[in-house]
Amino acid sequence: MQPIQFFAARAEDGALLPNAYVDVFVHGSQARAVLFSNSAGTVPLENPFQADANGRVFFYSSTDRIDIRISRYGYVAPMLLDISTVDVATAVEQVRGEIDQLLVQMKAEFDQLLLDAGYESVFLAYAAGAVVERPRQLVQRSGELFRVKDQNELPLTLTGAWATDEPKLMPVGDASLRQGLASLDGTSLIREPDGATLKTGMAAIRAAINRLQAGSATSQNNINQRVDMHYGVLRGVGFVGGESGGLVSTVTTAAVSADRFLPVANTASFLVGQLIVYQGANGEYYSGVVQSKDANTLSLDSKIEQPVSVGSVVSNFYSDVAHPNENGFKAIADFALRNLRKKTERVIAWAPSDGYTTQLAVTIGGVNSPEYENPGSNARPALGITAGANLAGVVTLPFDIAGGNYVARVTLTPALSGSIDPAVAASIAIRETVAGVGSPTIAAATVTGVRPTCVEIAFCKRPNSTVQVVITGASSGHQIALSKIEIVRVNSSVRSLDKGVHVWLGDSWFPMITRLQERLPNATFINAGVGGNRSDQLRDRFAADVAPYKPVCVWAVAGTNDIAQSVDPEVYAYNMAIVSSMISEVGADGIFFNVSVGAKAHPTLGDLLTRSRNYADKVAYLSESADRKVGFASRVHIPIALSVPAGATRRVGVLPGTTTLGATINKLYVIGQSGSTTGNIRFGFGGSAGAAISEDLQSVALSTSIRQNIAVTKSTVAERFMLVEVENPSGAAIDIVGFVIVTWTPL
Incomplete structure (x- = not known):
């Protein structure tokens, strides 16, 4: 299904x-x-x-x-x-099965037709001494078939001299029939029981297959998929100091249909802040983080994902500081299969440094502490958002992307510890603006918890519009840590994973194969995992360990050892990009797990959490959409509709990326709602999407006319953001509407 x-x-x-x-x-x-x-x-x-x-x-x-x-x-x-x-793959397989059955039936009917007409399938080769014994026995000479004319001469011994034997034989015309069947129109010579010809039936079958293939035309292969192991099933949490390790389990003492409380036989072996595994009523394994506990109840930091039956297994997740245990691996495998449904391409990658505006009363800061609750790190700080009221928060600048179906992936910690009850939800909304006029929210979600998570929100964007992502708190004091936002285009359905050869290319996390093989019994898994491997070693042994198997799918896992050995994130990203290219070259789909969560206090290596966060944020794994072209001109439409206070300047847009070149404003139309032309449009460049214009500032006054082809000059080759602002030099607030269309060259 x-x-x-x-x-x-x-x-x-x-x-x-x-x-x-x-x-x-x-x-x-x-x-x-x-x-x-x-x-x-x-x-x-x-x-x-x-x-x-x-x-x-x-x-x-x-x-x-x-x-x-x-x-x-x-x-x-x-x-x-x-x-x-x-799903399309199953439908095609069903039709192919029906075709195979039909062809077998047609062959049987055709063989019977030949027998009824007096033909035999085994021919006697014409030669001296050959004996024809039966009335219907056929003799083959030079491709033609013959039968004895006078049955009274049976058995007939052939002399091998054609002049002597020919008068005793008669042609049966099989060669002519076979030539007709072998022709382009041969299928029209065979009729089915209902009177229709085989040619008509095969045409209908081909039409059905073409319709199915047309329906799956977007089901492209060789598009990488990412399993968000770091923020998804691992919930941003590594091994906690004081954990016992190994496999320690208990069972639930009552069924649970929702909420975040697991009644269990014993909680003594579990720690607050620890990542655990529980088995759902559907037989699959899920993860959670212990928020608090008493003697017989584990309180998780977020609601359970699946109802839990009485007697279900609950266990720790990690076997040691660097590896999951048996149940942990099951949870990762099950998480992957639940999330590998659609192929996607990344269109937008947003970080706090790319700019945002605030909504209502809000305090902004950076979150860079090496703690499991922080979705960022000291090198890539998360955006700390402290709401001053209900629905106060931040709004991204407008994203101008083509119309279609998308998923926004928002990585955040919904509630920083102590700021609010963990059961209180942060809100995420997708807001759309068409022709400068804001529309109601087109998609939304709420999320709870005090550990990082990645929330996916599906939405459909109309053509000629822009979208913004809005993240807000529930009440005054609610603190949220926002790490990144990705917008991915839904490209197609993932082809069936339960078939073909799959190669597991990775490090010592290969025990996950056992669960994958259980869940995908019709697939063949090849274990190419080598304990201790780094990303460069996966790259170097691909040709020997993967390519010869001609896989349909390659599961790639690396990073734990790169992090431990301080491999630069850029080098890791390069190695995984090479692996991705190699997977495409062998015609397989690549399924990449992003990195594991490093321990906050490794007994010998210290803080591995910060390094792992940098890896998780730095490397995309996903295929990039063709919309994100490097070095090619791109056109951006920025609608404008805002109020500018007296004597103030307000940002109206920032191009979605950096550039080293100038740009062209193709069209510019900005005016006060009452027709006022008081104010100026300012454009130029800056080192941060959230800062003011600091380089190559240009300004033009508001006008009732549409201005065209304005050159936006850039005096240096430094990588900068292009920014657009509205300035109000007057003593009264003004309401501004309009648009600007810019052609630029993104990096």
């Missing part, structure tokens, strides 16, 4: 329908389809059910073809008809 997910919205204007009712029917009927909330089909979902508070609809169905009806408050959207729940 493939997941069915979308946002419920009005057909007329695209307005989202939060909490809308969703009815799912067997296609072409009023019978309700069977629904599930998980891919294994073990957790039933009511039908009808409600979309979530953001209008998001998500379910699985064992019914191959379904119709969907959306309704809310008396409004009923047009029916969504004939939706397939079968």
Whole structure:
């Protein structure tokens, strides 16, 4: 089953329908389809059910073809008809299986046809002394087939002299028939039971295959996928001092359907702040961080991801300071398979230094302490956000990307320790602006916890619009640490992993293969893991250890030893990029796990946490979208709609990256809402996306005319951000609207 997910919205204007009712029917009927909330089909979902508070609809169905009806408050959207729940790879395999069966049947029918017509499949070669014994026995000479004319002459012994034997034999025309069957139109000579020719049937089959292939035209191979091991299943937490190591487990004493509390038989072996593993009711393994405990309850820092049955296993995660235990490896493998559903390409990579604006009362600072709760490091500090009120926070500058389906991946710690109850959620929203006019939030999520996490939010962006990501707190004093934001384009569905040859290329974390093989029984796994390997060693042995197997998939894991041996993050990134290229060259898909979480206080190496954070932030692993071209001109559209206080200057845009060259403003139109031309548009360059223009400042006055082709000069070759601002020199606030279109060359 493939997941069915979308946002419920009005057909007329695209307005989202939060909490809308969703009815799912067997296609072409009023019978309700069977629904599930998980891919294994073990957790039933009511039908009808409600979309979530953001209008998001998500379910699985064992019914191959379904119709969907959306309704809310008396409004009923047009029916969504004939939706397939079968993934393309499975559908193609089904059709191929049907074709194979049909061909076997056709061959049997054809053989019977020949027998009924008096043909035999084994021919007697014409030669002196050959004996023809049966009336229908065929003699082959020079490609032609013959039969004895007079059955009274049987058995007939051939002399080998054609002049003597020919009068006793008659041609049966098989060569002519075979030539006809071998021609381009040969399939028209064979008819099926319903009277249709084989040619007609094969044309219909090819058409069906073409439709399936057309539907999967975006299912490109050789696009890297990243498993966010560092902030995902490891939750940014490494080995905690005082852990016992090995495998220490207990069991749950009651079933839990939600919340963050696990009732267990004994908590003595667990520590506050420790990463643990619990088994869900679906049989899969999940991770969590202990926030607090009493004698028989482990309180996690965030809600459980899956209901837990009574008697389920709960254990520690790490076997030692550098390796998971058996259950830890299971949790990583299960996390990977849950998240490897769509192929994506990175379009935007945002860091706090790329600029932002604030919303309501908020205090901003840097978070660079080497603590597990910090998603950044001293080299790449996280943005510390302290809300002064509900929904106070930060807003990224506008991102101008093509219309389509995207996922925003936001890496943050939702609540820094002690600032607020860990059950209180931080909010993340995607805001869209079209033609300078802000629209309601188009996607949103809330997240809790006091450890780093990566939150994924799917959204659909309209053409000719910009989007911003908004991160806010729940109340005054709520502290959030924001590390980075990636926006990735949803490219296609991941082809079925449960087949073909998979090579595990990595270090000593190869015990994960055992769980992957359990979950993917039809795939063949080759263990090319070598304990102690660094990224350069993976690169150097690829040709010998991977390429000969001609894999369909390569699982790449490295970094633990690079971190321990102080390999520069740039060198690590280079090595993994080479590995990525090699994977593409052999025609395989690459699945990359980002680095493990280094121990905060390694017994011999000290602080490995900071190094691991630098690796996790530095290396993307994902394929870069063609939209992010290096060295090619790119056009950016920046809508403008803001209020500028008296005597103030406000940022209206920053180009999404740095450049060493000048730019061209293709079109510029900025004016006060009442037609006022008081004020100036300023543009130039700066060393930080969040700072003021510091180099090559230029300024033009507001105007009722559209200005075109303004050269933005740059006096140095230093790498800088291009910035655009509105200046209000007057003594009263002004409301500004308009747009600017810029052509520039990103690095």
